[in-house]
Structure formats: structure tokens, C-alpha cells
Amino acid sequence: MTRAILTLALCLCATIGGSAERLPADCRWAIQLDVQKALASQLSAVLNIKSQLKQADAAKLRMLEALTGFDPWRDLRTVTICGVDAGGESGAILLRGTFHADKLVTLAQAAEGYAAVAAGARTIHTWKQGDKPAAACLVQPDLLVIAKSSERILAVIVAVDASEPPRAGVILPTTSKGILLAAGAADQLGSLIPDGPQAELMRSTHGMSATLSETGSALVFEANAVAADDAQAQQLVDAGRGLIALSQLTKMDGVDPALVAALRGARLERANSALTLRLSLPIADIQRLVAQQQKALLER
Secondary structure: OHHHHHHHHHHHHOOOOOOOOOOOOOOOEEEEEEHHHHHOOHHHHHHOHHHHOOHHHHHHHHHHHHHHOOOHHHHEEEEEEEEOOOOHHHOEEEEEEOOOHHHHHHHHHOOOOOEEEEEOOEEEEEEEEOOEEEEEEEEEOOEEEEEOOHHHHHHHHHHHHOOOOOOOOOOOOOOOOOEEEEEEEEEOHHHHOOOOHHHHHHOOEEEEEEEEEEEOOEEEEEEEEEEOOHHHHHHHHHHHHHHHHHHHHOOOOOOOHHHHHHHHOOEEEEEOOEEEEEEEEEHHHHHHHHHHHHHHHHHO
16 A cells, blocks of 8 residues: 555656646546646655666666756656546647757657658657657647657647637646645546446546645645536445545554554545545655665665
8 A cells, every 4th residue: 555655646746736738628637747846845855756766767867868958857847648548549748848849859850760740830750669659749849749649749739729728628726725746637537447346436426636735744635526416426425434434443454554544534525516535644754654665675
């Protein structure tokens, strides 16, 4: 459980803040992060991501900067990942930052299977990454879009160039009670995950959004969902509160007390058909858990 929670935090914090990007109208899920806020956060200091990089990874980043002039720690502002379904083919990555267009084009042209696709005044660059297709385009001077096909990049271009923002299926939260580190949203979540009890539970919700924030000295996860009606919302609340109550009665051997306290202290509330789940974990406990994991890895 410790590893799962830490992985979730890392994934969210390495991938929101600021204004929302314009997403293709057919997108049904998205995740976004304000990278610079995340790097300046207490959590970043605890995780110390830079020092955790393996020597080989650090060397790759130095090579990337040499080839493209791009330093992700300095030049990357936000990352937005979005898609239509659970498969990777419909995904797109939108990077906001400072880019050197000429160097990026030169790098793409040197890749295997390179081809250029005209997109109005822009050019979409495609190539082969191993045996898989890849595509990229500098849609705006500070917006680099990466996908597996030129079609998905064209969908982003249409959204960016539209006179009015497209009515996308998902809306990312842009505010929180603390410092917003990461956020995500999904529409018809039940159809995006494998069949099973979880999928059945999620199918009773129209949409879901979540934020990960730094509030004082704690990391706070908040999820919001809208059920089909008030009755289904109450059923979800009852099921959730039942699980929380069960955790309070169950002896959770092998699970860190801080994680047990976070689970048992979870708040699940309903306002008509809207649901809110809130979990909080002190950053000091995260620091201790990270230190324990690092120690365990060194002792192997």
C-alpha cells in the first residue's frame, strides 16, 4: 500500500496548476501539473527527485539539453496528458515551456522513418520510435504536443485555433484550498477501467475530478464525482463509509500507522448528487516513509 500511494503521488506530481489547456472535444480524461509549483513544494524537497535520478537517467537529461537546449527543471512549466479511452493510441501530451524550435526539428529529422505532415502553417513531424509511431508539433511557440499519430495532434490544433473553447467532455479543476500540485478529470470513468466491481461502481457516476494539494504541512487528495441521481449518490456514500468503518474495525498489520490514520480519517460527504472524498497525509510522514523505503532498497 505504501508503494501504491507514493507512486500515485509521484505520478500526479510529475505530470496542474494555472489556466487549463484547450483539449480536443472528444477527450474523456486528462491530468495536468504546474511543474514549477511542484518543484518548489515541500513535497518536492522531501522526495528530492533530482538526487533520486540514476546516473544513466541524469546523463540522458544532459544529452537532451545538449541536443535541444531544453532543461526540464528550468524550462518546463506545465504538462497536460489527455485521451479518449484507456488505450494509448488516443493519448496526447501537451508541454508548456521554453523550446528551441530549430533544434527540435533537427532532432526529429534525424529519427528513423521521419516524415513531415503539413498542417496549415504548421508542420507535424512523425517518426518511428522503435517499432511504434510517434509525432510531435510545436503548435504554439511555448506549446509542444506529442502523440502517436498526426491525427491526434491535428485534433489539438483544431481546439487551440478555435474561436471559442471546444466543449470537451472533461473539465480540469484549477483551484484548491492549498497549493495545487496536480489535478485530473474523467468522464464515464466506469468505461475506462476493466470490468469488475470498481467499474460497476464508477458507471453510476457521470464524471469525476481530483486534486492533489499542499495545504500547510499536509498533502491533501480530494476527489469529486457526480452520480446519476441523489439515490445513487447516497448508495455510493454508504458503500464508501462502510469501507472506512471496516478499516477502523480491521487490524491492518504491516501497514504504516500514518497510512492507516489517513484512511480512517477520510471524509466522504454528499450534497444532492455530488460526492466529495478527502484524504490527508502529513508531509512529515511522507518524508519518513520515503526514508524507510530508501533504507530498505539499500539493504537489499
